[in-house]
Amino acid sequence: MERFDEELRQKNKVLQKKKQLLEEKNQEQQTLPLGAPIEELITGEQTDGHSGLTKEMFQAHSLGRVVIPKVAIDVPLFDETTETLLQEGVTLLQGTSQPTGGKGRHTVITGHTGLPNKTLFTPINQLTIGDTIYVRALDQDLAYQVEQVKIVLPDDLTDLECVEGQDLLTLVTCTPIQINSHRLLVRAHRIPVTEKQVETSVAHINRKHTRHLLFYGMITVIISLGSAVIIGRQLLNV
Template identity: 45%
Template sequence: MVPLLIMLLGLALLIYPVFATQWNNWLQSREAGSYQHTVTQARTLQPVELDDAIKAAQEYNMHYTDGPVLDPWLSRISKDNVQYQEYLTQLHDYDAMAQVAIPAIDSNLPVYHGTGEDVLQKGVGHLFGSALPVGGKGNHTVLTGHTGLTNATLWDNLIKMRKGDAIYVNTYGQMMKYQVHEIETVLPNKSDTLRAKPGEDLLTLITCTPYGINTHRLLVHAHRVPMDPAETAVFEKSGSLMQWWMWVVLVLFILALAAIAWWLYMQRRKETDRAQTASSTIGDLRVAPRWPTE
């Protein structure tokens, strides 16, 4: 019994990362889908309120996003900061402020205020100090996401993106398309490429790299391009829930399960054989001839 319990415990430890990652991926995908559904309904029922919120965010961008943009993991701002509190009042009607979809890597995630660890564990964070994701010339929105978490995919596949790939952002039903024009790997303190440029509508995605080491930052730069109305369906698609390593773990899990089943079968067979042998021996003793004694 003890060896069996040890083997089952080992199996549970083996499969746990897959289940944990799948569960969190599902939660994040559900949140992105819920946001898309909610703002789509609101866009029909209360378009004025949504337009007012976007206009307020655009006004905010004009006055509060001309300062330096710092690395989201090295430079943490106090949540008690007056400007940060003002920032939190923008696009705050829903749990998420926006939704970002990247078809090239099957990613569809909610976007939240700030880049605190609580945010980056459940989705994508908007970098405070950069423009809110409402578009407009002279704006540069910066979104950040984790790579290498043991219990969620998030932006593990961002490294697979290439020039020309599309990034879609849905903010309060305002849907925007950006096209990747540059990908670079930089040191954490190099943030000059995150500044806004006059006359350009820019978006940058940031994650840590290399995988599991995180000494540098991967920056995916994109610019606003026209969006075909037919492309809005991209926000309704769920992100990919399976990665290559999950298939490897599942195969190992199935093989280990089969091995345990075979071991149990052989153990049961040995017990049956021993029982049959013992029964035959007892039977032979019972029917053994008794020689007459003188």
């Protein structure tokens, strides 16, 4: 029991340290620096020698998860935008607010679309005004309601600026899929939320994913059986 209590205390210390670090970063970043690094990141020109995400990298860069019930998205959120991290989840755009919430803050999260075998941000083009986005960062659940869906040129950063008195979140991805000539911006404002609401949404998404797996599994079995029958008949006719 004492060992368990000590482990819990250590985890809480690490958590509090991370929260303090995020808040310090937010204090340093009062307005979005509209400079070349941000522009390069948002236009997808980041290079980091992508070689796959290790367990150590995941733990070092993990901030939480982004959950979007309408389009069944539940993906890891990482603390910086690199190609390695973008292959496995969505990322905080450097220079924008950390996902802690607060007036005068604007968190920008970017993710890929159109990757084979990975959903990531591909379905966010289906989001409309009024839809809900959850950000689960460290031990805090934040909820945002979509207020604007907009397509801009890659170097148009106007809509990513902090706005005095507002607590904003913007999701960014390339559009159209596979062409990537523009950027889709889904902006949302903070709304109240309970942990139960988020947990219910996550459970719903998990059930939906399970149904999809079962469906495609059944299709695979049917195709395999059909192929076996056809091959068997062909062998009998030889």
